[in-house]
Amino acid sequence: MKGFGYLVKEGLKNVWVNRIMSIASICVLVSCLVLTGSATLFSVNVSEMVDQVGQNNETTVYIKDGYSQLDAVYIGKEIEKISNVNSVTFYSKDDAILQFKNQLGDELFSQIDEDKNPLPDAFIVVMDDLEKYDETVAEIQKIDGVDSVLNRRDFAEKLTNISHMVNIIAIGIVIVLVVISLFIIANTIRATMYSRRFEISIMKSVGATNSFVRMPFLVEGMLIGLISAAISVGGLALLYEGISQVFVTTNIPFDFIPFTNVLLPVVASFVVAGMFVGFAGSFLSIRKYLKMEGNEILGW
Structure with missing residues (x-):
């Protein structure tokens, strides 16, 4: 030792x-x-x-520009009819711009006209089965008034x-x-x-x-x-x-x-x-x- x-x-x-x-x-x-x-x-x-x-079953569906919030209500009803859709939550352009202001500060948005909000209305869609993601997105995109779907897989x-x-x-x-x-x-x-x-x-x-x-x-x-x-x-x-x-x-x-x-x-x-x-x-x-x-x- x-x-x-x-x-x-x-x-x-x-x-x-x-x-x-x-x-x-x-x-x-x-x-x-x-x-x-x-x-x-x-x-x-x-x-x-x-x-x-990968574990998040949510995706965002954007509505085409020019559609009113009343039109968006009908679009949301059509999305809810899809079998793999669990829930549909409306997310207005006003809510979106407010979130950006809260995150990045009012200074960056002080010159933006509230009436010229460039963001679209959208829906937060929750799916039951992510394995049917592509199939469900294809059905959503067929609905009149849907502009695009955020592809989280990409x-x-x-x-x-x-x-x-x-x-x-x-x-x-x-x-x-x-x-x-x-x-x-x-x-x-x-x-x-x-x-x-x-x-x-x-x-x-x-x-x-x-x-x-x-x-x-x-x-x-x-x-x-x-x-x-x-x-x-x-x-x-x-x-x-x-x-x-x-x-x-x-x-x-x-x-x-x-x-x-x-x-x-x-x-x-x-x-x-x-x-x-x-x-x-x-x-x-x-x-x-x-x-x-x-x-x-x-x-x-």
């Missing part, structure tokens, strides 16, 4: 002795984790929106495509930055081993096991990964909250999942990923030295 403590202590010391390379490794790994986490969280938010759209499909694109980009970022991280960390460990080559040579000469020689370097790599994970969680939290606030202040209708809801998975994945990359970089770097005898390590 005392020997294990000594090896861990040596690994911690290596991080400080080679602090320039350690800082470089940490910076690269933090960039990798933050970029990957950002892409993943964006994908999660888009997927959540897609699910909400919206959901576009969001899904965005989600897939983000996933592909995230995978590409992960592959490239993991390779870079492994290279930087491997060089850090290699520099450490070179500076301690006499010590390694002596240990190998007196019969030290590969595990004994390897342990400090593995601890060094894993510690670099752990430090990177801790910094990355904080950086990602600040970035995520900052972007969320931008969407709130600009009134963009995109509800982000609270970061506290994903904090534990983010911390767990960052710690595992950071320590794995650090471990792998160290493991790959020291393999060559473990195959050598004491004199070979020194080049004699």
Whole structure:
């Protein structure tokens, strides 16, 4: 147990002795984790929106310009006759413009003439079965006076495509930055081993096991990964909250999942990923030295 403590202590010391390379490794790994986490969280938010759209049985039916509200009442009655329609709620152009004013502020609408409201009257239609969505929309569009129907499926499909694109980009970022991280960390460990080559040579000469020689370097790599994970969680939290606030202040209708809801998975994945990359970089770097005898390590 005392020997294990000594090896861990040596690994911690290596991080400080080679602090320039350690800082470089940490910076690269933090960039990798933050970029990957950002892409993943964006994908999660888009997927959540897609699910909400998919579970929403509502669609909006717009009435042609020039039809009075009395005409709209008859159009609503025709929509209600469709078998898959559960309910029909009238949504006047006056209600629509009022909602826009409440959301975006009166200043943007101060010059708009209330009598020249450009928005159409509409109905909020709730369907019983979304599997019959296309069929129901086709029947609604046949009704005289119906201008258009908001196609939420197209919206959901576009969001899904965005989600897939983000996933592909995230995978590409992960592959490239993991390779870079492994290279930087491997060089850090290699520099450490070179500076301690006499010590390694002596240990190998007196019969030290590969595990004994390897342990400090593995601890060094894993510690670099752990430090990177801790910094990355904080950086990602600040970035995520900052972007969320931008969407709130600009009134963009995109509800982000609270970061506290994903904090534990983010911390767990960052710690595992950071320590794995650090471990792998160290493991790959020291393999060559473990195959050598004491004199070979020194080049004699």
